[in-house]
Amino acid sequence: MKASRYKNLISRACLLFTVLMLSGCKFALLDPKGQVGLEIRELIITAVFLMLIVVVPVILMVFYFSHKYRATNSESQKEYAPDWAHSTKIEVVVWAVPVIIIAILAVITWRSSHYLEPSTPLKSEEKTMTIEVVALNWKWLFIYPDQKIATVNEVAFPKDVPVLFKLTSDDVMNSFFIPRLGSQLYAMPAMVTRLHLVANEAGDYRGIAASYSGEGFSHMKFTAIALPSKDSFEKWVDKVKSSDKTINDFNDYRTLAKPSIDAPVAYFSKVPDNLFNEVVMQYPGGMNHSGEDAGEMSHGQMHMHHEANQNEGEMGHHEG
Template structure:
């Protein structure tokens, strides 16, 4: 049983692009998507931008033309000091923006539901489950089905849906892999979801898109999309680590640190993710899409 409550999301693509710019990224990764979700969001950004330019460009050109046409030195321009109203102009300046706003509203409504981060990706390939914990100032990735975990490095096979369950054991953060698509908040005591897929192999940047304190600028990770053989080799490398992530070790890992190096854990407490959430809710797990809380662990 899980609880239906406020579903906090941050998947609006235009906001994502602006966040990427302001966070100091050297390039606009969000405009170079490598997955179906990212491609759909890039299309939405382009469509919305060009639609708004239908008003913006004519306004800019007409402003420049009016300034030239009605300059003080132009004695041939019609002088009409008592002119106050034109029905034709009123119809144009109200109708065109209204149509554009209506089109953008329909587009936003449609794509918001299509790109819902809680909506699983349809695929014949079995998805990989990853539990994500935002810490100060690093990311912990737990693979519950594989019994392993890593810090600041995420791996998954190309063409395989990844089901993320996301929370925070610190202040609010936002989980974001720009080239794969949607970002979504990570909040203490709450569980959010995100579904992504990579259509191409690559080493993608992952960031926190929500300011979270002193070490925020270095709260980054790498997302490795590989072929199945390389992913299996990565799993074996993680399993070869001598580190094990139980509750005692987690208390050390969760301490604030900046520029944290990649770290592997060959085993992980299966209840760790839910224990992190439940400690903020008297033993209950809150899912932001659902309205009943559940006790896990």
Template sequence: MRYGLLAVVLVGAATLGGCTEGVLDPKGPVALAERQILLNALGIMLAIVIPVIVATLGVAFWFRASNARARYRPDFAYSGRLEMLVWSIPAMTVFLVGGVAWVGSHDLSPRKPIASTVKPLRVQVASLDWKWLFIYPDEGVASVNYLAIPVGTPVSFELTSSGVMNSFFVPQLGSQIYTMAGMITRLQLQADHPGSYRGMSAQFSGEGFADMYFNVEAVAPEKFSEWVDTTRNVGAELNAAAYTELAKPSASVAPFTYRAVAPGVFNSIMVSDMQSDDAMCRRDPTSTRAEK
């Protein structure tokens, strides 16, 4: 008995330990709303699953061999009332869960701006092999595998890919979204709490995929301004030559920054003018160039 209780405690601790730094530990309004959708759907399903489990145990107990009061009806074939009950409960579950998901998905449309009195921060994102490039067009700086954002400020992302399809995901901020060559996808996120959050690639994209992570540093607005000022005085300029070097496949790239960004770099990446030959060879030749 003692070892059984210890096993339950250890399994519970291990299970709950996975709830940190993930979708169940939200740090922004989008992730918080997504967790609520998940919990609502779970509650609806448990409202069906638990009674079914109890009813199954109850039926097994009532119709046990030693219960003489249970009626034995070997010729029972059909009951309209029972049939209606059996089908109405799962149908109601599907409608409720589907309704929660449908309403939530429209409320959390990736393109829908986050209501705020603060001007959004614009960030342009390009997924490369195998790293992430973040360009701050209004600040004139860029970073690789590092994303700094001010707390309490909506962040408006424009995302594309230098080659193969990829997926941008910061679990604690919410809303996984794909990056595709020749296209721009849009995403709105916000961090409500200071901290360091792990971002990742959620789409297999080749040999270096396993190390395609980046850090999101949510800091106070004044700290963000200090970071921008410091970045403007460190590193090289992100121009066509620098991008050509950056676009070469490489894994486990340590974060670094660019002090300036040449005009039109992101648009050139999006329309494939600056994609590497290796990335171009792995592209789908039937893909179209359209803004989403």
């Protein structure tokens, strides 16, 4: 009776697994469209297969031992060894295999952590373009300093052209993430973090706020458009410049920054040259990020600089 129940449970589990695999669900992280995403996928797959070296044999042995040493198996009774306590061979296998796997994973993790550092520029023959990103409640503002335009909830760039995203937040800390292109990175008030990405295929890719900090943040979605060529990007820029909406000063920005759920895509044909810097500097301890100074920090430096900013704010100092 028990055996038939176990078989029933196993068959249901297999059916559920099959349905999930055939359901048509798209795993964005396993279907990357950019160089960084490809590297991350390889890292995920390598780590999973290494861990399965331990997991799969254990699962198989559970079924093997359950069957071999069941109470109704008279053959197993002959192997009964009540005084058995130690086996050097078993101990070596049980400890050596996980230790080796952990050592390999440690080396892979250390190397990939440095290689995939978000602030490290990507190698390319194309010149890197810069897009400034501000996390608002509850939408994303994208500023193009070279084109002097801005958009809400839509960002576009040519494929095969590396993009430097300079990230900050107007209010609470958030996380900028385009799953098909690669790494996510935090956007924080009074700070600037840098994220380098590139799209190797043209297409529309979903972007999200990976940190849900309360009501409204689950609606912080945007579209990242990788355009086929630089010419198509210039046409897109011209479309944005034809908009009658503008951000003339910081007061206009504060109006735009007011909380709004499911904000529609918006184009702004004009923005102040120093808008992004003003957003960063609006809080005590904010750092002027012009050039490559301390205001732009790598992922590993964020915590240290955040503490320094807090101390400076308490002492009443302000870096211009």
